[in-house]
């Protein structure tokens with residue numbers, strides 16, 4: 560019987576309740592030991608969803624200092640991730656953080672280094688990296704099936720018309736649609752291709768909000784490939800496309816309404832081997848903890864994501880292309 564993993568949750572909002580609680584409940588050897596959220600009603604709704612009362616803390620720091628835990632899940636506004644993850648890692652806890660890991664490349668680098676120093680697992684909850692299609696595409700690209708990478712075009716759309724609260728506050732969100740949903744696109748593209756961004760030139764439009772709603776981000780990569788990652792936040796629904804072109808072929812993804820619809824490899828439907836199964840960031844995280852790290856990779860791609868995001872916002876401010884920090 561595996562040892563029980565006892566979790567502390569920070570941030571009891573929509574995503575923690577709707578995405579993580581069900582995944583936690585799938586594993587009978589994982590339990591929610593306690594929860595933190597400054598808004599008690601949010602914690603109450605989470606416990607109702609979980610079907611059990613657990614100790615509640617208004618202050619995450621007090622929770623981490625008082626409870627005996629194995630790991631922490633963080634699903635709070637973006638600018639809070641860094642302090643919350645830092646405290647948890649310093650208390651020798653494994654940490655799963657929602658995207659983006661932090662809103663600065665300096666903080667992202669510091670967290671990755673801290674996790675390594677403390678020998679703790681740091682998971683950034685990008686679920687696309689656990690889809691069978693994305694996993695297999697990464698494998699094909701690594702094997703050279705589409706040759707040397709030459710160009711990439713991608714976009715994600717969403718309807719931000721009804722968005723309220725912290726997502727529209729630059730201090731809490733660190734940016735708009737590009738920092739938020741765009742982060743999935745940047746992460747999955749960089750994770751699958753392994754491309755290293757070196758220079759960025761971006762345009763953004765806030766559409767009368769305080770944060771970006773639409774963004775066009777052009778990137779030069781090490782080795783000569785070029786690409787564009789775009790986010791359109793004032794459209795009807797979610798739609799997401801990624802086309803990756805190499806010297807020997809291409810892989811083209813289409814996601815719509817949060818589901819993978821088609822993936823074409825050299826214009827033929829992708830045939831995914833049975834050995835590749837969809838999993839989730841949560842399942843992978845529990846597996847690392849139980850196995851002492853089998854299959855764990857430090858989330859270096861999250862640092863590339865932070866660097867691209869930072870360079871994109873700098874480019875908009877400076878109205879010129881900027882080098883990506885190293």
Ligand SMILES: NC(=O)c1ccc[n+]([C@@H]2O[C@H](COP(=O)([O-])OP(=O)(O)OC[C@H]3O[C@@H](n4cnc5c(N)ncnc54)[C@H](O)[C@@H]3O)[C@@H](O)[C@H]2O)c1
Pocket residue numbers: 569570571572573574575595596597598601619633634635636637639657658659684685686724725739
């Ligand atoms: N992976 C995905 O597909 C996905 C989807 C949605 C959201 N997210 C991410 O999840 C995170 C939360 O988003 P959400 O949609 O659940 O937002 P939300 O507004 O529904 O929830 C945020 C919660 O954080 C709480 N909070 C605020 N300050 C806090 C603090 N100091 N300590 C602890 N909790 C605090 C709020 O009271 C609220 O309950 C973000 O990082 C977001 O980008 C990821």
